[in-house]
Amino acid sequence: MNPTLPSVLVVDDEKNMRRSLQTMLADEGYEVRTVESAEEALSFLAGGEFLMVITDARLGGMTGYELLGRIRHRWPDLPTLMLTAYATPKLAVEAIQAGAVDYLAKPFAPEELLHAVARCAERYRLLRENAALRSRASETPSLNQIIGESPGIRELRHLIQTVAPTEARVLILGESGTGKELVAGALHHLSRRRTAPYLRINCAAIPESLLESELFGHEKGAFTGAIKQKPGRVEEAHGGSLFLDEIADMSPPLQAKLLRFLEDGSFTRVGGTQELRVNVRLIAATNRDIVQAIAAGRFREDLFHRLNVVQFNLPPLRERGGDLLLLAGHFLKLFRAGMNKNVNSLTPAASQKLLSHRWPGNVRELRNALERALILETGRDIQPASLPDFRVESRLSKTAPGDAALEESLDGILARMERQLITGAMEQNDFNLTRAAESLKLTRHSLRYRMQRLRMAIGEGDSGDPPAAQ
Numbered sequence: 001m002n003p004t005l006p007s008v009l010v011v012d013d014e015k016n017m018r019r020s021l022q023t024m025l026a027d028e029g030y031e032v033r034t035v036e037s038a039e040e041a042l043s044f045l046a047g048g049e050f051l052m053v054i055t056d057a058r059l060g061g062m063t064g065y066e067l068l069g070r071i072r073h074r075w076p077d078l079p080t081l082m083l084t085a086y087a088t089p090k091l092a093v094e095a096i097q098a099g100a101v102d103y104l105a106k107p108f109a110p111e112e113l114l115h116a117v118a119r120c121a122e123r124y125r126l127l128r129e130n131a132a133l134r135s136r137a138s139e140t141p142s143l144n145q146i147i148g149e150s151p152g153i154r155e156l157r158h159l160i161q162t163v164a165p166t167e168a169r170v171l172i173l174g175e176s177g178t179g180k181e182l183v184a185g186a187l188h189h190l191s192r193r194r195t196a197p198y199l200r201i202n203c204a205a206i207p208e209s210l211l212e213s214e215l216f217g218h219e220k221g222a223f224t225g226a227i228k229q230k231p232g233r234v235e236e237a238h239g240g241s242l243f244l245d246e247i248a249d250m251s252p253p254l255q256a257k258l259l260r261f262l263e264d265g266s267f268t269r270v271g272g273t274q275e276l277r278v279n280v281r282l283i284a285a286t287n288r289d290i291v292q293a294i295a296a297g298r299f300r301e302d303l304f305h306r307l308n309v310v311q312f313n314l315p316p317l318r319e320r321g322g323d324l325l326l327l328a329g330h331f332l333k334l335f336r337a338g339m340n341k342n343v344n345s346l347t348p349a350a351s352q353k354l355l356s357h358r359w360p361g362n363v364r365e366l367r368n369a370l371e372r373a374l375i376l377e378t379g380r381d382i383q384p385a386s387l388p389d390f391r392v393e394s395r396l397s398k399t400a401p402g403d404a405a406l407e408e409s410l411d412g413i414l415a416r417m418e419r420q421l422i423t424g425a426m427e428q429n430d431f432n433l434t435r436a437a438e439s440l441k442l443t444r445h446s447l448r449y450r451m452q453r454l455r456m457a458i459g460e461g462d463s464g465d466p467p468a469a470q
């Protein structure tokens with residue numbers, strides 16, 4: 001018996017053939033469904049999972065070949081076996097071209113058929129095992145996917161582990177690209193709700209007029225285009241977690257509705273009167289300055305307090321010291337595997353170039369920089385020339401207001417200016433520490449010391465720093 005296998009779908013317009021196939025397979029312990037036509041087969045396939053399809057080449061309406069074409073298109077992994085009346089090489093080729101994994105000429109010996117079905121069963125088992133492995137790989141180690149050994153990131157992982165199993169709402173703050181979405185996913189996957197749905201809504205990406213119906217659903221006829229009732233994402237997330245990304249971009253009227261939802265889990269669909277209730281854990285994030293949004297009257301303070309049960313602050317990449325190179329190595333491996341490229345590592349000069357950049361786009365920017373570098377690189381190690389020209393970007397960021405608001409103290413401002421001057425000197429001297437030090441009228445040793453003090457981690461490959469590094 002094969003209790004864990006789904007059914008075999010048999011498609012044949014001849015009753016006797018259907019019956020004999022059914023008996024043959026059932027005797028071996030397979031579950032069998034039989035249908036007369038391709039049309040019927042397609043509707044069965046849409047409604048459930050099957051081990052494989054066995055179809056006759058000639059059928060009443062749509063032919064077996066057409067059926068295989070449709071199956072290939074919609075369920076590319078579903079194995080198919082074609083039965084043809086005459087075994088000519090031409091028909092065999094046609095069957096294979098139409099997408100049949102296997103074909104048999106009638107009349108055939110029962111063992112031949114059973115052999116073909118057993119092969120499919122084996123294939124099914126392997127595919128299933130693979131899928132299970134893949135989902136385990138992408139879910140469980142979510143904490144390991146958060147790369148970094150700087151104190152801030154170690155603490156973050158610890159906090160996620162502590163807070164995830166609780167029911168506490170979490171507000172994640174941090175600049176763009178610091179990993180807020182990654183953290184939200186980890187919080188769900190390490191929670192008791194991990195087997196329940198996890199949904200994400202980007203409040204900034206959905207037009208304001210549609211966001212309410214997206215979140216809370218709508219009744220039929222609630223507005224033009226609402227042709228049928230639609231449940232909201234909060235209903236779909238029932239029992240699980242909902243990640244509201246870019247929460248600061250939500251309009252004030254919707255903020256009021258969300259506040260009510262957070263108070264007791266109740267809401268009404270757009271155009272509806274019935275009060276509904278669900279159990280959803282909320283995780284919210286924004287890269288905006290939420291305190292400023294509250295001060296400016298754009299974000300409700302009471303909503304902020306409701307969301308802010310536990311707050312996560314993700315540090316910008318430029319404050320994570322050596323994590324930068326750890327992350328660079330991580331992305332290098334990641335993309336190298338995907339691109340099948342034989343690039344080993346970063347040259348010391350390339351590391352230095354990465355370390356000198358300010359990374360306004362944080363981890364995302366670094367990820368993109370490495371992806372691009374791997375595409376461009378033709379040598380064994382990534383050269384500085386394969387990395388983006390950060391000079392343009394850093395000029396842009398210097399004309400922007402900068403970090404002054406975050407570092408108000410005189411020491412803070414001086415540190416920022418010092419960092420900028422050193423970065424500029426490093427860029428102008430092609431990341432050669434000795435030459436940068438000369439241009440700043442410092443010894444190499446004291447430049448190194450200052451960079452360490454400013455947590456501008458220095459590349460591992462910098463120890464020798466030969467005069468002609470570039």
Ligand SMILES: Nc1ncnc2c1ncn2[C@@H]1O[C@H](COP(=O)(O)OP(=O)(O)OP(=O)(O)O)[C@@H](O)[C@H]1O
Nearest residue numbers: 145146147175176177178179180181182287363364
């Ligand atoms: N510590 C980390 N380790 C590994 N990958 C990371 C880390 N932090 C971020 N990433 C990766 O960087 C990219 C950007 O992260 P994410 O989308 O979570 O940023 P975000 O904070 O949500 O940004 P935004 O505010 O722009 O939406 C993603 O590909 C993410 O997987």
Ligand SMILES: [Mg+2]
Nearest residue numbers: 177180181245
């Ligand atoms: Mg995000």
